[in-house]
Amino acid sequence: MSWQTAMDCSEILAQHAVTALIEEAELTPKPGLVDKQNSGSHSDMSCELMITSAKALEETFAQIALVSYQQKPSQSLREKIAEIGRSGEKAMFRATGGVNTHKGAIWALGLLISSKAMASPDTDSETIAKLAGELARYHDRYVPTQQTNGLRIQKRYGVPGAKGEAEQGFPHLRLIGLPALHKARQKAKSELHARIDTLLALMANLDDTCILHRGGMDTLLVIKEKADRVLVQGGVSTAAGWEALADLDLECERRRVSPGGSADLLAATIFLDAFNTSTKSRCLESSVTN
Ligand SMILES: CC(C)(COP(=O)(O)OP(=O)(O)OC[C@H]1O[C@@H](n2cnc3c(N)ncnc32)[C@H](O)[C@@H]1O)[C@@H](O)C(=O)NCCC(=O)NCCS
Ligand SMILES: Nc1ncnc2c1ncn2[C@@H]1O[C@H](COP(=O)(O)OP(=O)(O)OP(=O)(O)O)[C@@H](O)[C@H]1O
Numbered sequence: 001m002s003w004q005t006a007m008d009c010s011e012i013l014a015q016h017a018v019t020a021l022i023e024e025a026e027l028t029p030k031p032g033l034v035d036k037q038n039s040g041s042h043s044d045m046s047c048e049l050m051i052t053s054a055k056a057l058e059e060t061f062a063q064i065a066l067v068s069y070q071q072k073p074s075q076s077l078r079e080k081i082a083e084i085g086r087s088g089e090k091a092m093f094r095a096t097g098g099v100n101t102h103k104g105a106i107w108a109l110g111l112l113i114s115s116k117a118m119a120s121p122d123t124d125s126e127t128i129a130k131l132a133g134e135l136a137r138y139h140d141r142y143v144p145t146q147q148t149n150g151l152r153i154q155k156r157y158g159v160p161g162a163k164g165e166a167e168q169g170f171p172h173l174r175l176i177g178l179p180a181l182h183k184a185r186q187k188a189k190s191e192l193h194a195r196i197d198t199l200l201a202l203m204a205n206l207d208d209t210c211i212l213h214r215g216g217m218d219t220l221l222v223i224k225e226k227a228d229r230v231l232v233q234g235g236v237s238t239a240a241g242w243e244a245l246a247d248l249d250l251e252c253e254r255r256r257v258s259p260g261g262s263a264d265l266l267a268a269t270i271f272l273d274a275f276n277t278s279t280k281s282r283c284l285e286s287s288v289t290n
Contacts, residue, residue: 001275002121006069009117014062017109020271021054021102024263027195031203031227031245032252033263041214041258044099053102056095060088064110068117073131077114078138085110086144104162104210104264108173111136111166112268116275125272126174133169149213157217159207162261170268176205177269189237196245197235198269202262203227210260219255226251 003009025047028035034045063084071077088106093099115132116123123131154161165172180201184194204227211220226248233241252258 006066009069009121010062010065013065013113013116014058016274017061017113017271018054018058020109020267020274021057021105022051023195023270024105024267025050025054027192027199027266029245029249030196030199030263031249032258033260041252041256045096045101049096049099050101053092053096053099056091057088057102057106060084060091060106061109061113064113065117068114071118073118073135073138075138075141078135079140079142081110081114081135082140082142104260105267107162108166108170108264108268109271112170112271121275125178125276128272129174130169133167136163136166150209153209153212157207157212159209159212161207161209162264165206165261165265170265172202172206172265173268173272176201177265178273181269181273184235189235193235193237195266195270197231197237199259199262199266200227200230200235200245200248202265202269203259204231206259206262206265208259208261211257215255215257219257222251222255223248223257223259 001012003012025034026036028037030040032040034040034042034047034050036047039045039047064081067080067084068077085106088110089103092102092106111132112128114135115128118135119128119131150161150163153159154164160168177198180198181194184197185191189197204224206224207220211223215223226244230236230241230244230248233244235241236245
């Protein structure tokens with residue numbers, strides 16, 4: 001996939017980002033998260049709301065791509081996209097009536113869109129994620145000083161959180177998400193199973209501040225271990241893996257936790273993967289059973 005002008009680039013990247021968010025929301029089943037079957041551990045969200053929110057972000061994503069087109073990482077660019085990202089958060093809250101549907105996703109996708117727009121269209125995903133990290137490491141002098149759940153949790157548990165993940169060049173995207181998706185496809189898994197296995201691989205590895213915030217460290221460790229157990233059983237395409245997924249789902253429900261950070265990184269994985277020409281026309285079946 002290629003683009004010739006800044007406008008093309010902006011439209012293509014924004015559309016792809018919205019599609020990635022919609023495909024993440026619609027992927028079913030997902031433990032603890034909003035999907036087509038239920039709203040997981042989120043009493044204030046639904047799949048329709050996630051889709052409304054995703055569509056409301058298209059303009060934000062387009063603006064980020066436009067200001068980043070053929071630029072280099074710099075403090076000035078970092079501050080420009082931070083401002084656009086913050087107005088994107090406002091657009092999200094307006095569209096959802098005040099519900100935080102995509103804050104983490106705006107952050108991750110915003111940086112990756114900026115990086116894609118800076119680089120030439122055929123740049124590989126590894127380089128894109130690292131370039132996004134380079135941009136994230138510039139200090140934003142206008143960052144609001146108020147405390148967030150994520151900042152509190154990062155301090156309390158000493159984990160990198162969404163900010164650290166980006167500043168490190170998205171290691172979970174490069175080393176876990178994209179390889180898990182490609183490995184599942186190599187094993188001829190269906191696209192549905194491949195994507196759920198990718199989410200589980202992220203959940204098994206990520207110190208997700210959404211889970212830490214609601215459940216604490218004990219809960220995070222149990223969720224990581226149970227996600228890993230599905231993969232050890234061969235993933236959700238096996239009967240034992242499917243059963244282990246049901247067990248993980250019950251655990252998220254019982255503890256009222258949701259892997260929002262892993263969901264964001266799954267959307268980011270889907271976004272970057274779409275530019276890989278060999279996987280362009282993947283067919284995602286709508287079945288929710290094994
Ligand atoms: C860095 C952000 C996410 C704020 O982070 P913070 O951890 O303080 O906030 P908060 O807890 O509210 O949100 C974090 C969200 O990140 C996701 N997340 C959680 N853990 C992780 C993790 N380990 N890795 C990646 N994402 C994670 C979850 O969805 C979570 O809800 C971001 O909102 C921000 O600072 N935006 C400012 C605007 C900006 O600079 N934008 C630039 C790109 S558009
Ligand atoms: N399918 C999904 N379902 C739920 N959350 C998702 C999904 N996809 C991504 N997320 C991410 O999860 C985050 C929402 O998590 P959460 O509800 O824990 O945040 P919060 O509103 O800040 O905290 P809390 O609800 O615990 O007060 C969003 O910012 C979003 O980026």
